[in-house]
Each structure stands twice: as C-alpha cells, then as structure tokens.
Amino acid sequence: MTATDTGSSDIAGAAPNGPRRRTRHRTRIVNRKPSRSAAIFLGLLPFLVVVVVYAVASADRLAVNPQDRLLPSIGQMWETFRTYAFTPDQRTGNYLLWTDTFSSLKRLFLGIVISGALALSLGISIGFLPMVRAGLAPFVAAISLIPPLAVLPILFLLLGLGDTAKVALIVIGIAPIMVRSVSRSVSEIPEEQIIKAETLGASTWQMITRLALPQAMPPLFNALRLGLGPAWIFLISAEGIQATDGLGYRIFLVRRYLAMDVILPYVAWITLIAYLIDLSLRLTARRMFRWAYPKGAGL
Amino acid sequence: MSRVTVDGLFMEYDRTPILERISLEVASGTFCAIVGASGCGKSTFLRLLLSQERPTRGVIRIDGDEIAPEPTPDRGIVFQRYSVFPHLTVCGNLTLAAELKRSRLVGRLFGAARRREKDAISDTLRKIGLWDARNRYPAQLSGGMQQRLAIAQALVMKPKVLLLDEPFGALDPGIRADMHDILLTLWRETRMTVFMVTHDIKEAFKLGNRVLVFDKVRHDPQHPAAYGATITYDLLLDRNRRKAPDAADRSGPDLAGSVH
Incomplete structure (x- = not known):
C-alpha cells in the first residue's frame, strides 16, 4: 500500500504545474521501487506474520489445555529466557545462557579461525603455485566430499569427548570448501597481473605477499560467511551428541522434558548471534577492503 | 641502449x-x-x-x-586490460616497484621510507594527470586513466624495452x-x-x-x-x-x- 502510494506520487510530483498536459502513465511493476520506509515495513512484514500466527496458534492450544508444552506463549518463553539469562542455576550456580553461549562460541570461533587460517594458507598456495596445486588440489577435493558427521565418531574416539573433537568436526566440515573457494579466487587472478608483477621485479614470495594475499582477503571473508552456516550445524550436532554445556547441548537436553519454552528462545538466540557474526564479517570486509567494494565504480 | x-x-x-x-x-x-x-x-x-x-x-x-x-x-608491459593492481591505489600501483626492490622480504615499506617513495612519484602523477586521483582505486578510474597509470607503472622500472x-x-x-x-x-x-x-x-x-x-x-x-x-x-x-x-x-x- 505504502509502496504504490509513493510510486504514483513520484510520477505526479515530477511535473507539478507543467505547461503540457500529461497523459496518465502506469509504470510497470518491475519499475516500481519501494521507498525506504516502505522497504523496512515490507522487510518486517514476514517476521510479524510469523509472530502473529504463532501467538494465535499458541493461544488456541493453551485455551484448550493450559498445561500444553508444545506451543508456549511468548510471555512464557520470555520468562524462561530471563531465568536462563539472569538467575543462577540452582545446581551449578552458573547463568546457564551465558555459560552455554560462551562454550559454544569458543568452539565455533576456534573452528572458524583454524579453518580460515587453513583456507588462507592452503588456498593461496594451491591457487598461486602450480606445483602445490598439482599436489594438493585433488586431495582437498576428495576430503571436501567426506560427510563430516560420518567421521564424528572417529573424532570422539581419537580426540576424546572434550572440545577438541567438536572443533575438529567444524574444521573438517568447513575448511575444505573454504580452501577450494579461496584457491579458486586466487587462481582467477588475471595472468596479466602476475606478469606485470614479474616485470616489476617481484619474487614469488613477494607476489604472494603483495598480490595473492591481498586479493585473497575478500574471498576469504566471503568463504568465512558461507562457512558459518555449516559450522553452526556441526557445532550443534556435536554438542547434541556429546557435551556437558553449550547451546546445542541445552537444546538436546531439555528436549527430553518437551521444554519448548527453552528450545525456541535458544534457537532465536542462536539465530541472532549468527546474524551478528555475519554482519560484523560483512562490515569488516567492506571497511578493510575498500578496493573490492568500490563506490562510484566505472566513473 | x-x-x-x-x-x-x-x-x-x-x-x-x-x-x-x-x-x-x-x-x-x-x-x-x-x-x-x-x-x-x-x-x-x-x-x-x-x-x-x-x-x-x-x-x-x-x-x-x-x-x-x-x-x-x-621488459615493461602494458596490456589492454588488467595491467594495474585492483587492490592498490594509484599511488600504491606506482610505488609498488620501489617497495618490491627495497623490501625483499615482504615487499612493503612503512613510515618514512614509504613517504619518500610517495614523494618520488609525485612528478609522474602530475605528468600523467592522475594527481587528483592518486588515492583512488583502479575500479574508480576511467579506462583512459587506468591505461595512463599502467604505462606510468611500466615505466617506473625504466625498462630497456x-x-x-x-x-x-x-x-x-x-x-x-x-x-x-x-x-x-x-x-x-x-x-x-x-x-x-x-x-x-x-x-x-x-x-x-x-x-x-x-x-x-x-x-x-x-x-x-x-x-x-x-x-x-x-x-x-x-x-x-x-x-x-x-x-x-x-x-x-x-x-x-x-x-x-
């Protein structure tokens, strides 16, 4: 509604008191763009719809059975969330939400950082040095096809039940794809640039530090952002299978008591964290590598 | 010769x-x-x-x-395209050769050494008409500006050919x-x-x-x-x-x- 209004007023406003009579022109839908406020409204709309649908469904079920645990009310979930966040656990004295979050993020970040380091070092070597590419590219391609969850039991057996196995699962799950994506970007650096660097007297090592490394950074950040999704999957799975704390552990633990009032806020919390990590990666990349995101390109 | x-x-x-x-x-x-x-x-x-x-x-x-x-x-080279480095500013493209020569390990100069190299290319920048654009990246330059930069960059090394x-x-x-x-x-x-x-x-x-x-x-x-x-x-x-x-x-x- 807002969108169409703005659209037609724009057209009318283009010639408020023009000398010539204008025939009324109906723009095609593809040419109608929402104003900023309309865009925000349209963006929020699906979220609102989901919340309203949930609230109605929950109220319906609770009206029939006030003890229903499957669709707790939003107020109920908020209460539980506050308890987890701000009341110490009776048994351990910990604030469960924060200890869970801290444990999970520690594993996630370790996994992401190790994968990123692998992606950068291996990706540049494979993408830039033909000898390394011949030796390692098929191997990395093969490793990336292993279903990571299939090796989780091996990791538990080899690395024990602690954090190491969980971090290893994340690394095995996302590093090979990240390596491949970075190495592909590096190998796509135009040959002209490599030759130009050679005519400027660059050694192989200097070409890596001044040409391949800086140009591999934006693809690395893209790979990190794309790797985060799978990283969460492997983290939650590993925690659900074997852990003593963590966001995934909590969800799988309270599932036994049908505690949807814990599970749903935890899922929302994980989603929020994932969004914030993604956002910070995106903004960091834009700020640090301005050359890759030019304003006024092709001036 | x-x-x-x-x-x-x-x-x-x-x-x-x-x-x-x-x-x-x-x-x-x-x-x-x-x-x-x-x-x-x-x-x-x-x-x-x-x-x-x-x-x-x-x-x-x-x-x-x-x-x-x-x-x-x-031997210096200018290609039709992709001759300049997209991740370096105009200035960075021109100082790169000197940086590679003087810093064999990382190919990068800092502080006073870097400023000296920047000063050394200011004449070139004015001559090729890119002084005002010296802090822009190649993607922000027109095709003609990019090629002027590419030629100047190739000439920094004083190639024989x-x-x-x-x-x-x-x-x-x-x-x-x-x-x-x-x-x-x-x-x-x-x-x-x-x-x-x-x-x-x-x-x-x-x-x-x-x-x-x-x-x-x-x-x-x-x-x-x-x-x-x-x-x-x-x-x-x-x-x-x-x-x-x-x-x-x-x-x-x-x-x-x-x-x-």
Whole structure:
C-alpha cells in the first residue's frame, strides 16, 4: 500500500504545474521501487506474520489445555529466557545462557579461525603455485566430499569427548570448501597481473605477499560467511551428541522434558548471534577492503 | 641502449605453426608498431618478446644477450586490460616497484621510507594527470586513466624495452588521441625501444617510426593451418625528424610542462 502510494506520487510530483498536459502513465511493476520506509515495513512484514500466527496458534492450544508444552506463549518463553539469562542455576550456580553461549562460541570461533587460517594458507598456495596445486588440489577435493558427521565418531574416539573433537568436526566440515573457494579466487587472478608483477621485479614470495594475499582477503571473508552456516550445524550436532554445556547441548537436553519454552528462545538466540557474526564479517570486509567494494565504480 | 635482435624465430602450438622465419634487427630507441589481421600472431610475437611464452625455435636478444626465460624488469608491459593492481591505489600501483626492490622480504615499506617513495612519484602523477586521483582505486578510474597509470607503472622500472599489447584498444577515439600524445612524449623523453601491437593501422603509422606488418605468405588450400605468419612489410618511417619540431603543439596543455 505504502509502496504504490509513493510510486504514483513520484510520477505526479515530477511535473507539478507543467505547461503540457500529461497523459496518465502506469509504470510497470518491475519499475516500481519501494521507498525506504516502505522497504523496512515490507522487510518486517514476514517476521510479524510469523509472530502473529504463532501467538494465535499458541493461544488456541493453551485455551484448550493450559498445561500444553508444545506451543508456549511468548510471555512464557520470555520468562524462561530471563531465568536462563539472569538467575543462577540452582545446581551449578552458573547463568546457564551465558555459560552455554560462551562454550559454544569458543568452539565455533576456534573452528572458524583454524579453518580460515587453513583456507588462507592452503588456498593461496594451491591457487598461486602450480606445483602445490598439482599436489594438493585433488586431495582437498576428495576430503571436501567426506560427510563430516560420518567421521564424528572417529573424532570422539581419537580426540576424546572434550572440545577438541567438536572443533575438529567444524574444521573438517568447513575448511575444505573454504580452501577450494579461496584457491579458486586466487587462481582467477588475471595472468596479466602476475606478469606485470614479474616485470616489476617481484619474487614469488613477494607476489604472494603483495598480490595473492591481498586479493585473497575478500574471498576469504566471503568463504568465512558461507562457512558459518555449516559450522553452526556441526557445532550443534556435536554438542547434541556429546557435551556437558553449550547451546546445542541445552537444546538436546531439555528436549527430553518437551521444554519448548527453552528450545525456541535458544534457537532465536542462536539465530541472532549468527546474524551478528555475519554482519560484523560483512562490515569488516567492506571497511578493510575498500578496493573490492568500490563506490562510484566505472566513473 | 637497447637493440633488439630476433633470429630465426618459429612458434607453433600443438604442431600448428603460428609464426615462422622471423628475423629482425631493431635499433635502440625505435618505436615499432606491429599490425596485422586477427590471428596472425602479432600478440604471440609480443608474448615471445616478453618471455610470457618460449619460442619453438630461434632466439631473441636485447643488446646481444639472450632474454631471460621468464618476464623480468628489463621488459615493461602494458596490456589492454588488467595491467594495474585492483587492490592498490594509484599511488600504491606506482610505488609498488620501489617497495618490491627495497623490501625483499615482504615487499612493503612503512613510515618514512614509504613517504619518500610517495614523494618520488609525485612528478609522474602530475605528468600523467592522475594527481587528483592518486588515492583512488583502479575500479574508480576511467579506462583512459587506468591505461595512463599502467604505462606510468611500466615505466617506473625504466625498462630497456616497452611492450604494448593493444593498449588503447578499449578506449574512446577522443581519449585515444590524448593517450597517443602522452605516449609519444614519454617515448621521446626516455628514448627506449617500444613494441606496440595494434589493430588500428592509422594508430600504427601515427605513433611508430617503424611499422611491421604480420601476415601469412604461404598458403596450402588443402591444409590452411600448415604455415604460420611472418613479417610481410617492414616499413621504416623517417618520422623522428619530421615530427619532433611540432611535438610541442601536438601535446595537450596538461602535458606542456613535461615536453622539454
């Protein structure tokens, strides 16, 4: 509604008191763009719809059975969330939400950082040095096809039940794809640039530090952002299978008591964290590598 | 001095000859324009001069010494595209060569050393009209600005031979004329040997004082790919003396300072 209004007023406003009579022109839908406020409204709309649908469904079920645990009310979930966040656990004295979050993020970040380091070092070597590419590219391609969850039991057996196995699962799950994506970007650096660097007297090592490394950074950040999704999957799975704390552990633990009032806020919390990590990666990349995101390109 | 000698050059890909029987003696300071139909091997010839590829037979010498088997700083290159580094500013592109030379380990200078190199290129920046754009990235430059930067970057190393592979092929006609003036000015200043591949015959005769025409002379109707191209015309133009006096009025106002 807002969108169409703005659209037609724009057209009318283009010639408020023009000398010539204008025939009324109906723009095609593809040419109608929402104003900023309309865009925000349209963006929020699906979220609102989901919340309203949930609230109605929950109220319906609770009206029939006030003890229903499957669709707790939003107020109920908020209460539980506050308890987890701000009341110490009776048994351990910990604030469960924060200890869970801290444990999970520690594993996630370790996994992401190790994968990123692998992606950068291996990706540049494979993408830039033909000898390394011949030796390692098929191997990395093969490793990336292993279903990571299939090796989780091996990791538990080899690395024990602690954090190491969980971090290893994340690394095995996302590093090979990240390596491949970075190495592909590096190998796509135009040959002209490599030759130009050679005519400027660059050694192989200097070409890596001044040409391949800086140009591999934006693809690395893209790979990190794309790797985060799978990283969460492997983290939650590993925690659900074997852990003593963590966001995934909590969800799988309270599932036994049908505690949807814990599970749903935890899922929302994980989603929020994932969004914030993604956002910070995106903004960091834009700020640090301005050359890759030019304003006024092709001036 | 940078005399280029080409001796008995043959080049074939998968047993298909591209270039054959090319022997050439180019005096130091020559502006050699290379023209020819598409696919006649003129770009291949340039790649051989650059050592981007190795000839099947024959040798190329600069001042009597065989060229290195890989690209080296004695031969500068400007391609039609992708010649400048997208992740470096105009300034960074021009200081890169000095940084690579003075910091062997990481190829990067910091602090005072970096400022010194920046100061050293400020004249060049003004001469090629990129002073105001010195902190922009190549993606924020027009095609003509990018090519001016590419030429300046290639000249920073003071190469013996400058190779240009259709450097103005992607530019508008008006900008092309400006680029010609800049290039001629730089050539007269540095007196280096230039090889320029171009599609544009007018451009070749305007810029070059020697024009090489590549074409196939031998044809086998049963096997069109049997023979490669060679130099069919080798025209020496006495342009040096004819053009030099009016060089000053030919160059644009922004270049007037750099002509002397």
